[in-house]
Amino acid sequence: MSSTIKVLLAEDQSMVREALAALLGLEDDIEVVAQVARGDEVLAAARANDVDVALLDIEMPGCTGIEAAAQLHKALPAVRLVVLTTFGRPGYLRSAMEAGADAFLVKDAPAAQLAEAVRKVLAGERVIDPTLAAAALAEGANPLTDREREVLRAAADGSTNAELATALHLSQGTVRNYLSTAIQKLAVRNRAEAVRIAREKGWL
Amino acid sequence: MSSTIKVLLAEDQSMVREALAALLGLEDDIEVVAQVARGDEVLAAARANDVDVALLDIEMPGCTGIEAAAQLHKALPAVRLVVLTTFGRPGYLRSAMEAGADAFLVKDAPAAQLAEAVRKVLAGERVIDPTLAAAALAEGANPLTDREREVLRAAADGSTNAELATALHLSQGTVRNYLSTAIQKLAVRNRAEAVRIAREKGWL
DNA sequence: TCCTGCTCATGACATCTGTCATGCGGCTCT
DNA sequence: AGAGCCGCATGACAGATGTCATGAGCAGGA
Incomplete structure (x- = not known):
């Protein structure tokens, strides 16, 4: 039997963060080894804990989950990145992908997709909601300077x-x-x- | 030993809702007997399931958790009401209390407070963050017509x-x-x- | 080198917004 | 009955906002 998947959880609302941790804790093969509430604490926590997958909320104080993803991607390229967000905004998806995210999940997707996404990204797969991907492509790039x-x-x-x-x-x-x-x-x-x-x- | 506390959970984001359910599921004395994703489904679900406590998010489609609380309070006054929200806005607290809520929690409070609040409201207590209560009182009522x-x-x-x-x-x-x-x-x-x-x- | 795009600026113009005085009818409280 | 608030309206005015033409300096790409 392989060892458990070590997950870092970054989400500013304690109640949601701990609830997600409880959810992931129900899975036998997943272990939440670190939790942070701010974007600017992600990198240090990832370094300190030798994590396999980082689960990043976008809306966070300090810096956004997307910025945190970019930092992680650069500093610890082996860590897989799952970006989680309340708002399924196509521009967010685009930015997340450019920052090196492996998966992009919206919070109103079924909870089962979370653990599934963690396993998939570790297996090298990418997880993106097809509707959102289509929207992101259809909408084109940000026209503003x-x-x-x-x-x-x-x-x-x-x-x-x-x-x-x-x-x-x-x-x-x-x-x-x-x-x-x-x-x-x-x-x-x-x-x-x-x-x-x-x-x-x-x-x- | 008394029977478990039956909880209705209303929250529109599936992932958060199911995560909260997982969190509450860890408590021996609490059982989530119904979950809904819309404010306007709360009343029917409460009627169908003989719940003790309703946990209501404010931001929901259909109708807000506050409106749902008012409906429940009128139709099923025995059901205890816990209002849960992302935003600790004093005006929300005020409206929630006027709608008959027994507890008011913000999502960035520690997760442990959730189960605790459920138990307390069932015991007839009220649960309100004192800082928020002070802010709500200090700010006065809505001056707009x-x-x-x-x-x-x-x-x-x-x-x-x-x-x-x-x-x-x-x-x-x-x-x-x-x-x-x-x-x-x-x-x-x-x-x-x-x-x-x-x-x-x-x-x- | 020329062309293009971005940044920054000015001036003129039309329109939109915010303020104020004023008025009327309806409702409620005293 | 009168006072006070609300909803609704008008007209006049100052100032804010949005548009347009125009131009300078500076970068990068063809």
Whole structure:
């Protein structure tokens, strides 16, 4: 009999994290050897525990699960990466794959898929929801430039042009130009809608 | 020895729901007898299963856990209600309590509190995070009128005044007036900030 | 080298938003 | 009955926002 699969679990909500650990604990061949609540603690915990698979939530303080995945992929390429998220945003899937993820799961998939994904990635397989993959491909890449994205992200909390200008060290006119082009690229009417759909697509 | 505590679990994300079920399943005295993924399925499931405690997530399709709590409280007052949420918004706590909840838990509390809360509410106790309770009291009640809230909610997706006016069967001027008073009550600069703040406080 | 795209800027313009004063009718509480 | 709040409306005004034309400097690719 082979030894158990060692899993690192990264998820900021304690209750969910421990519940997932309980779920995985029911499997004979899987052992959760480390749990962290922040993205920026993932790498150290992985190093300290010699893990086989890292299970990473995207929405975390410190840094996102996607950033953590990129770090892990670079520093410990042998560790398999399963990215887990609440939101099945195509842009997230794309970023996760670019960061070296082996599997991408949404939290409203059946729980059984979790343990299954852990086993599959260890066997060298990739696990991706086909619907989501199709959506990610159909939608194309993020059309926004770095600056446009930055300005849009900064505008998301309702800041005015003047505040954005000082915060980003730009002129007010430039801020308006960036927002205007972003609005046109996203085919919407105003910044609020632009923020909303950029978020939905995972482009923010 | 007394019989086990029968729990209904309502949470839309399958993976989280089943993980929580696994967690509760580890307790000898607790049994998850029903699981639902929608708010509007809660009442029927509770009726069908003679449950002792209902564990309700707030963010659910169909209807919110708070609305489901209100229905349960009215139809089956013997069922104890534990409201569970991702967001520790004071306004949520307030609404949950008004709906008859016995406990209010946030998902980033330790997992052990879940089973503990189930036992406590069955014993007639109330379980509320003191910090959150203080925040809810300090913040005061929702200052927005029904109409203001409705307009603000409709404005949240970036709709323009004209769209809001037709959608709500109001004149554009009236829409602007409601948004203006909401903006002033929330002490912010524009509708986007108003939406953000109202959301954070759980007033939307 | 030329072309293209990104960043940053300005000015002018039309439209949208937010504010304010004011008014009316309805409801509730005292 | 009167006071006070709410819902709804209008008109006028200032300021914010979105669009467009235009141009500079700087990179990278053909």
